[in-house]
Amino acid sequence: xxxxxxxxxxxxxxxxxxxxxxxxxxxxxxxxxxxxxxxxxxxxxxxxxxxxxxxxxxxxxxxxxxxxxxxxxxxxxxxxxxxxxxxxxxxxxxxxxxxxxxxxxxxxxxxxxxx
Numbered sequence: 001x002x003x004x005x006x007x008x009x010x011x012x013x014x015x016x017x018x019x020x021x022x023x024x025x026x027x028x029x030x031x032x033x034x035x036x037x038x039x040x041x042x043x044x045x046x047x048x049x050x051x052x053x054x055x056x057x058x059x060x061x062x063x064x065x066x067x068x069x070x071x072x073x074x075x076x077x078x079x080x081x082x083x084x085x086x087x088x089x090x091x092x093x094x095x096x097x098x099x100x101x102x103x104x105x106x107x108x109x110x111x112x113x114x115x
Contacts, residue, residue, distance in 0.1 A: 001038055005106055008045065017045040039067050041106060043075035048110055052079035074100040 004019030020041045027035035039058075046054040055076060059067075074097035081090035094101055094111075101107050 013045045013048045036067050040071045047079050052083040055079035071100045
């Protein structure tokens with residue numbers, strides 16, 4: 001997962017996604033709690049790549065059923081704001097999910113990169 005974080009900091013979100021996906025598969029196979037965090041970062045990279053529709057696609061099916069919570073909801077809300085290209089929705093989402101977004105250094109750094 002660390003390699004994904006480093007690539008994200010370098011704005012190489014496509015490679016970051018690959019590392020997060022690999023981490024997710026490993027953690028998911030052993031039912032480790034980091035699987036949820038890896039999935040959150042996978043969704044984040046899709047948002048940063050300008051592909052908010054991919055967020056919903058990833059969560060359709062068994063992933064959406066198995067993994068849920070405020071972290072995943074926050075990524076869906078950010079993807080929705082990106083899809084609508086509405087900064088007011090984006091800012092409201094940041095406020096609504098501040099624990100999941102502002103307190104996560106990886107997410108915070110990604111948002112700083114995008115501004």
